[in-house]
Amino acid sequence: MHDLTLTMVQAELAWEDAEANLLHFERMLEKLNDPTDLIILPEMFNTGFTMDPAGNGEAMNGRSMNWMAETALKKGCHICGSLIIHEKGNYYNRLIWMHPDGSFTYYDKKHLFRMGEEHQYYSAGSKKMIAELKGWKVLPLVCYDLRFPVWSKNEFKGGQYAYELLIYIANWPSVRSTAWKSLLSGRAIENMAFVAGVNRIGQDGRGFEYSGESMVAGPEGEITSSIPAGIESIKTVTLKASGLMFIRNKLGIGKDWDGFRLE
Numbered sequence: 001m002h003d004l005t006l007t008m009v010q011a012e013l014a015w016e017d018a019e020a021n022l023l024h025f026e027r028m029l030e031k032l033n034d035p036t037d038l039i040i041l042p043e044m045f046n047t048g049f050t051m052d053p054a055g056n057g058e059a060m061n062g063r064s065m066n067w068m069a070e071t072a073l074k075k076g077c078h079i080c081g082s083l084i085i086h087e088k089g090n091y092y093n094r095l096i097w098m099h100p101d102g103s104f105t106y107y108d109k110k111h112l113f114r115m116g117e118e119h120q121y122y123s124a125g126s127k128k129m130i131a132e133l134k135g136w137k138v139l140p141l142v143c144y145d146l147r148f149p150v151w152s153k154n155e156f157k158g159g160q161y162a163y164e165l166l167i168y169i170a171n172w173p174s175v176r177s178t179a180w181k182s183l184l185s186g187r188a189i190e191n192m193a194f195v196a197g198v199n200r201i202g203q204d205g206r207g208f209e210y211s212g213e214s215m216v217a218g219p220e221g222e223i224t225s226s227i228p229a230g231i232e233s234i235k236t237v238t239l240k241a242s243g244l245m246f247i248r249n250k251l252g253i254g255k256d257w258d259g260f261r262l263e
Helices: 018-029 063-075 143-147 174-191 241-251
Strands: 004-010 038-040 078-087 090-098 104-108 131-133 136-142 165-170 194-199 201-203 209-211 215-217 223-226 233-239
Touching: 004 018, 004 194, 018 063, 038 063, 063 078, 063 090, 063 104, 078 165, 090 136, 104 136, 136 143, 143 165, 143 174, 165 174, 174 194, 174 209, 174 215, 223 233
Parallel strands: 004 038, 038 078, 136 165, 165 194
Antiparallel strands: 004 233, 078 090, 090 104, 131 136, 194 215, 201 209, 215 223
């Protein structure tokens, strides 16, 4: 494993306006001059958290996917974020993991936000996706998934952990910011991994407020990097592989984790 550099992009989103959002992110990323391995965008980065998938969904070869591929190539790094994908008659809140060469993998959000009626408009995913980057295994998840520890749970088998980095991209309302920050640190502690959470700011078209408070937590729950509430910012942080290996070897908690099976 080598050290891994992440860039969190905390931004305000234009409501249901993909072109405006893509242009806005493009302008923000023009300020990113330092090398990075991964750019992390919020959930539904091109539309906001809308319950109008029919009016805002795209195909897998649509404008926003092409923008992600172009941006990954231009910046020479990976990029992840979720958008609404229309596929075979269904709509998905789909996290895209875009490679610099234009290839990609994806994860469909499993836990749909019932209080926001997301489950009435979108189809849930059923499979996690583990990405690999510079020797790190990465589990990217979406917003409400943060509240479900079993879905996020790391495993230790054959002397190896299932992942080293857990990512949550979100449209997480500011009224529940305490839960956001507490759960991110908690997931880091219980999974002996780094956790990165990237959230939007501003008000959406339904009147909900978002404070951002994007952050990275280390394997003992310590906040290693954060973006203050309510400001647009891009922030780059380097995760030290040696620090993660040290604490895992010192504590060895993974060896005593309970086995489990998802059903």
